[in-house]
Amino acid sequence: MSSPAQSISPLAPLGVTAALEAAKDPNFKPKPKIFDEFALSNRVGIVSGGNRGLGLEMALALCEAGARAVYCFDLPASPSDEWMKTRDYVQNLGNGSKLEYVSIDVRDQKAVWDKGKEIGDKEQRMDFCIAAAGILKSHTDCLTYPSEQFKEVLDVNTNGVLYTAQAAGQQMRRFGDGGSIILIASMSGSITNKDHAWVSYNTSKSAVLQLARSMACELGKENIRVNSLSPGHIYTSMTAAYLDTQPHLLDKWSSLNPMGRIGRPDEMRGVVVWLASDASSFCTGSE
Numbered sequence: 001m002s003s004p005a006q007s008i009s010p011l012a013p014l015g016v017t018a019a020l021e022a023a024k025d026p027n028f029k030p031k032p033k034i035f036d037e038f039a040l041s042n043r044v045g046i047v048s049g050g051n052r053g054l055g056l057e058m059a060l061a062l063c064e065a066g067a068r069a070v071y072c073f074d075l076p077a078s079p080s081d082e083w084m085k086t087r088d089y090v091q092n093l094g095n096g097s098k099l100e101y102v103s104i105d106v107r108d109q110k111a112v113w114d115k116g117k118e119i120g121d122k123e124q125r126m127d128f129c130i131a132a133a134g135i136l137k138s139h140t141d142c143l144t145y146p147s148e149q150f151k152e153v154l155d156v157n158t159n160g161v162l163y164t165a166q167a168a169g170q171q172m173r174r175f176g177d178g179g180s181i182i183l184i185a186s187m188s189g190s191i192t193n194k195d196h197a198w199v200s201y202n203t204s205k206s207a208v209l210q211l212a213r214s215m216a217c218e219l220g221k222e223n224i225r226v227n228s229l230s231p232g233h234i235y236t237s238m239t240a241a242y243l244d245t246q247p248h249l250l251d252k253w254s255s256l257n258p259m260g261r262i263g264r265p266d267e268m269r270g271v272v273v274w275l276a277s278d279a280s281s282f283c284t285g286s287e
């Protein structure tokens with residue numbers, strides 16, 4: 001059977017095709033390639049919200065997978081102690097990877113686009129983007145939710161995600177090599193967290209799901225993939241604001257999860273490397 005070869009992996013021959021070639025050619029040496037598909041060697045990208053929490057955890061995973069440079073976008077003028085120690089750790093990995101810090105507000109569309117271009121000019125490529133910057137406000141009654149606060153949450157969680165994806169996507173289009181954009185939504189975009197009055201957060205995250213599908217359909221022909229990722233409860237500064245002040249929530253949130261526990265930030269590592277890499281090359285518009 002001959003296959004309609006609409007696309008060829010840069011690592012071809014791969015999988016069963018490789019096995020069949022090996023059967024024909026005694027000089028063909030079988031070699032495991034599955035982890036090569038996850039490798040990010042020489043790739044460059046942006047992670048917003050990368051100063052701490054899930055953003056920083058994911059940025060480190062991308063460096064471990066071999067990315068040449070990962071640019072962490074976040075608000076503070078200078079990076080956190082945690083970020084600096086992680087940068088040093090990356091330097092010592094010995095794989096040539098580096099973590100860079102950029103102080104920026106993702107709500108400023110022009111600044112974010114300009115920074116994307118500056119990175120493109122310097123690195124001459126753009127391969128992946130994780131838009132993870134986000135905020136969660138304290139409980140606020142939906143019937144009297146103040147308009148300014150509602151706008152503020154949507155401005156960071158939805159608009160800021162769009163601007164970050166645009167900044168990376170513009171450079172992906174410029175270099176013509178495709179790329180992978182991962183928008184961090186939340187389970188709160190699909191479900192409502194029981195007993196939590198978080199209407200702005202939930203709404204902002206629902207919008208991110210449709211943003212990903214919509215961008216994926218527009219950009220697929222350019223091989224720019226866009227997927228969304230929706231974590232469940234994970235202990236970070238964002239959730240610590242609740243868990244540290246209301247310890248009973250740990251049992252409650254754990255009991256709402258099929259595995260009976262909340263997640264660890266490092267449990268995001270595998271999925272982001274998969275999504276950023278060629279291992280997910282036929283995955284776009286997915287949640």
Ligand SMILES: NC(=O)c1ccc[n+]([C@@H]2O[C@H](COP(=O)([O-])OP(=O)(O)OC[C@H]3O[C@@H](n4cnc5c(N)ncnc54)[C@H](O)[C@@H]3O)[C@@H](O)[C@H]2O)c1
Binds near residue numbers: 049050
């Ligand atoms: N922790 C969880 O349980 C959980 C669950 C689902 C989704 N998420 C999402 O994951 C992402 C990361 O969350 P986290 O838990 O690591 O929280 P976090 O508060 O530790 O990290 C969020 C980061 O975003 C940055 N940020 C906020 N506003 C910004 C702005 N205007 N410009 C640039 N950076 C800005 C913050 O400074 C912070 O470093 C968020 O989008 C969050 O909604 C988290």
